[in-house]
Amino acid sequence: MNLILLGAPGAGKGTQGALLAERLGIPKIATGDMLREALRAGTPLGTEAKRYMDAGELVPDQVILGMVRERLAEPDAAGGAIFDGFPRNVEQAKSLDDMLGGMGRGIDAVVYLDVDDETIVRRMSGRRTDPETGVVYHVEHNPPPAEVAGRVVQRDDDREETVRHRLEVYRRSTAPLVEHYRTVGVPVHTVDGDRAIEEVQREVLALLDGRPT
Numbered sequence: 001m002n003l004i005l006l007g008a009p010g011a012g013k014g015t016q017g018a019l020l021a022e023r024l025g026i027p028k029i030a031t032g033d034m035l036r037e038a039l040r041a042g043t044p045l046g047t048e049a050k051r052y053m054d055a056g057e058l059v060p061d062q063v064i065l066g067m068v069r070e071r072l073a074e075p076d077a078a079g080g081a082i083f084d085g086f087p088r089n090v091e092q093a094k095s096l097d098d099m100l101g102g103m104g105r106g107i108d109a110v111v112y113l114d115v116d117d118e119t120i121v122r123r124m125s126g127r128r129t130d131p132e133t134g135v136v137y138h139v140e141h142n143p144p145p146a147e148v149a150g151r152v153v154q155r156d157d158d159r160e161e162t163v164r165h166r167l168e169v170y171r172r173s174t175a176p177l178v179e180h181y182r183t184v185g186v187p188v189h190t191v192d193g194d195r196a197i198e199e200v201q202r203e204v205l206a207l208l209d210g211r212p213t
């Protein structure tokens with residue numbers, strides 16, 4: 001199964017993707033996580049990406065596509081993957097189609113997590129990440145355990161002003177992918193993402209099984 005999670009930043013793609021990956025036994029390929037990892041490791045790629053990330057802009061396609069191509073070649077991705085935060089524009093989507101096509105695969109489904117902008121802004125300003133594990137918490141909805149609470153940090157790009165800019169970038173570059181996938185005949189499932197994590201997960205799993213919810 002090759003599945004794309006679409007949705008604005010903060011719609012819950014990372015959380016839902018991690019649960020799905022565990023449930024379906026396939027890796028989550030999250031380009032944002034890969035970039036942050038490169039940044040932590042101090043690689044030239046990470047340093048190059050940082051200025052785009054801090055500004056809430058998209059990192060150039062060539063950088064992202066090279067990263068995804070390498071990741072898809074790893075053995076654990078042979079049985080499929082859950083894409084989180086990728087593709088971010090139509091060019092990336094077309095390249096992903098080519099990459100998968102070359103492996104005799106294609107996108108099976110798109111899950112679009114629908115959350116309104118104000119909810120996103122509220123969610124993201126409460127988001128905190130454990131720098132040691134990369135696990136994401138929320139100060140209200142999913143607070144970090146006591147032993148982690150002292151070290152969680154807010155991502156620079158989760159500040160309100162940057163979040164609003166990221167939402168604009170999302171609307172301009174990424175939202176058109178819903179139409180793109182519909183046009184090429186990939187099933188696009190719209191899921192109300194403004195609900196409890198478990199409820200959203202249940203609906204997504206039911207949709208992927210082809211069962212009514």
Ligand code: AMP
Pocket residue numbers: 009010031032033035052053054056057058059060064084085086087088092157166
């Ligand atoms: P995310 O964690 O997915 O919200 O990504 C954080 C930031 O990383 C984004 O705001 C972009 O600057 C960059 N980024 C992540 N994935 C992509 C991608 N597929 N294309 C371009 N930039 C990306």
